[in-house]
Amino acid sequence: MTTTSDAxxxxxxxxxxxxxxxxxxxxxxxxxxxxxxxxxxxxxEYDLRPGGGYRVAATEAMVAQGAEMGFGVPEVMVDxxxxxxxxxxxxxxxxxxxxxxxETAEEGFTRLTWExxxxxxxxxxxxxxxxxxxxxxxxxxxxxxxxxxxxGGGWSWILSDLKSLLETGKPLAG
Amino acid sequence: MTEDGRVFKALADxxxxxxxxxxxxxxxxxxxxxxxxxxxxxxxxxVMKHLRVLEEAGxxxxxxxxxxxxxxxxxxxxxxxxxxxxxxYTERQVSALADLKAELxxxx
Numbered sequence: 001m002t003t004t005s006d007a008x009x010x011x012x013x014x015x016x017x018x019x020x021x022x023x024x025x026x027x028x029x030x031x032x033x034x035x036x037x038x039x040x041x042x043x044x045e046y047d048l049r050p051g052g053g054y055r056v057a058a059t060e061a062m063v064a065q066g067a068e069m070g071f072g073v074p075e076v077m078v079d080x081x082x083x084x085x086x087x088x089x090x091x092x093x094x095x096x097x098x099x100x101x102x103e104t105a106e107e108g109f110t111r112l113t114w115e116x117x118x119x120x121x122x123x124x125x126x127x128x129x130x131x132x133x134x135x136x137x138x139x140x141x142x143x144x145x146x147x148x149x150x151x152g153g154g155w156s157w158i159l160s161d162l163k164s165l166l167e168t169g170k171p172l173a174g
Numbered sequence: 175m176t177e178d179g180r181v182f183k184a185l186a187d188x189x190x191x192x193x194x195x196x197x198x199x200x201x202x203x204x205x206x207x208x209x210x211x212x213x214x215x216x217x218x219x220x221v222m223k224h225l226r227v228l229e230e231a232g233x234x235x236x237x238x239x240x241x242x243x244x245x246x247x248x249x250x251x252x253x254x255x256x257x258x259x260x261x262x263y264t265e266r267q268v269s270a271l272a273d274l275k276a277e278l279x280x281x282x
Binding site: 010011012013014015016017127129143144153155156157159160163164172 | 202232235237246248250253257
């Protein structure tokens, strides 16, 4: 798949409905023991107050796998700062991808908004809005446009996996 | 109707698929821009109706930006169907066929 212009759009919006409580979804986003179970599997560490730090640490398994595939996995894969934290409804943060090559790190911080809203019937609506102004390389990666190169499926894949984990107790195979 | 059912129904219509393709090419468009992109003669009301079906299926998410209402493609429902149906049964065959189709069409 070639990188199409969608990947360079400034704002990307993702929405998924999950049969879980807002609190469970909040924990799955903000607690390392949850974030290592789905998506790319890094351990997210949040200091949940405005100006607080955010980082995603690589697990030992990821470092080992990176070495096997011939690329270095940095100890901190993503970093940023908390802008607003309103558990379990809304989290605004900055977000910078530090993976090698440095083409995404050089683009600097992007802005990520998580909105969690209970809807009638016991499900919860999770909306992820990623403002990628001036960050086309990061945008291509998080859109999943480079999945065929082994870069993973981006937010769609992460959220699909999160839904699977919270609804069935298991992430998607693979 | 189930979540999957709404997605399949939304995808069953060529105008709605075209609207998704327009958003895939460039995301975050207004109704007016989408209307201009739908080349067949269609009223604004017709385009709105199709966008509503896409929104109900979760394939389009709207956001306000100042006075404008922008439409965004939400790829997650398609990913869920992919993970639920395509991956499970047929991914290898489907991608082989998709490759073959792309190759054949390139040579036309």
